[in-house]
Amino acid sequence: MVSRSSRRAAPRPGFPGIGRICALLPVLVILAGCSSLGSLFGDKDDDLGPDLPADKLYNEGVFLLNEKGSPKEAVKKFEEVDRQHPYSDWARKSLLMTAYSYYETQQYEDAIGAAKRYVSMHPGSPDVAYAQYLIGASYYDQIPDVTRDQTRTERAIQSLEEVIRKYPTSEYAAQARKKIEVGRDHLAAKEMTVARYYMEKKNFIGAINRFKVVVTQYQTTRHVEEALMRLTECYMMLGIVAEAQTAAAVLGHNFPDSPWYKDAYNLVRGGGLEPSENKGSWISRAFKKVGLG
Template sequence: MKNYIVLLLLTVTLISCGPYQKALKSTDNELKLTVIDQLLEKEKYSKAVNLFDQIIPAYRGTEKAESLSIKYAKALYETGDFPNSSYQFERFVQSHPLSEDKEFAAYMAAKSHYEMSTLYSKSQLNTDRALAKLQDYINSYPDGVYTDEANILVSELRSKLDRKAYEIAKNYHHRSRFIAAIKSFENFIIQHPGSEYMDDAQYYLLESEYLYAIKSRDELVAGRMDIAIKYYNTFVSRFPTSEYRDDAEEIMEKINKYKSENNI
């Protein structure tokens, strides 16, 4: 038992006196640089960041500043600290405009913002920022190394915004707030022309207008039915094989029946 305790204490002592702990407590910045490189090779990014935080100010403005800055930003990204990695990558671009790593830093700054984008059901402020940053990269480097990947990320983020806008409009529809639903679906169709939810939006616009019409005062029904017919014609011409086609035809039959019974 006594031997076990001695061995345990020796192990703890060796660990506490390891290269990382020694560098962390040292005032020797060159030692810290050496240990940082060792940690990065072993993908121990959090420990590397702790050492970076100690030495970055000391090397600012020196010939080592460029290489340290890009390594620091990469390490922050790998730890999942995307707000700080985006800041450091953007700062790198501004501070080292002639660096061969400038394009990489510009892309990773945008990708850091992409990583902060939340679920479609939550606020999309970070999604909007990420789209702007990615588009800036694409505009600056149309034939860049990361342009294809950036375009994929842009498509993913736009799809998220599409769904956010579509779900808002659909929620109005399901809560029978037809005026808000109609306006939201109309805006969606204009603002999201390539969306995968386009036929859904076009159908629910038709249904919202129809339901709005039949709940209106008698003198307003006919005019709103006519608007619904226009939406029907647009829907069937654009999406003739849509899964909503039968539902749209059923609505049209009800409209025709109403107009026939009321001699409209």
């Protein structure tokens, strides 16, 4: 088996700062600064008594989140707004801030639950695109190592695709696309890991089936070049030379400068053959389908 280290997935993009979120949710009371905020709210949390003004509770939550850096305490304030004033505009704003606060404390399932509730209850809100993005980001930040189950990766991609589909002009659509690219690369890496294992066990049919997933579903990822070379290798081992020649030819046509093409070329030449594309091969059809071939 030709060895060449597979490159690791790129670092995942960051997440919007709280200043931006607070700008989305303006408060009625204009708070002058940290010192006046401290005197207004006190150094300790106020007891949550009945019928406290919604704006006071909300602003206390913003203060705890933004100035005190206490998202867990902020959640209590935001949830109290919803409890005491469930049908107010403050409750709507507090629900989104609750989701963000949970995200900040890495309580992702709670963040997803609050954000989904926001999307369901307030589909016409100008901030619903952010809530949907927050769902995807919460799944995204839980993406596991490629050796483990990738359900969260798939859910992240699905949720982020909703942002692009429903809110294509929102400021979160571009961020969603970047995260989707990383997620898809991660799924391709998972397939490659399993396929290489099959190759080590001499299960070339099993390996081909996994490499085929990369070529047909994830061919815009960086893993497709190695997948085509490995297909060349597997087919040569099985004596299916026409498919080996096609895999090498498609790799050379689309990625002529790839080091993986050099390996594939040498494999085919080592068998006394040349890369030659069979237009009827599934490999050729797969690339023509997306316009790469």
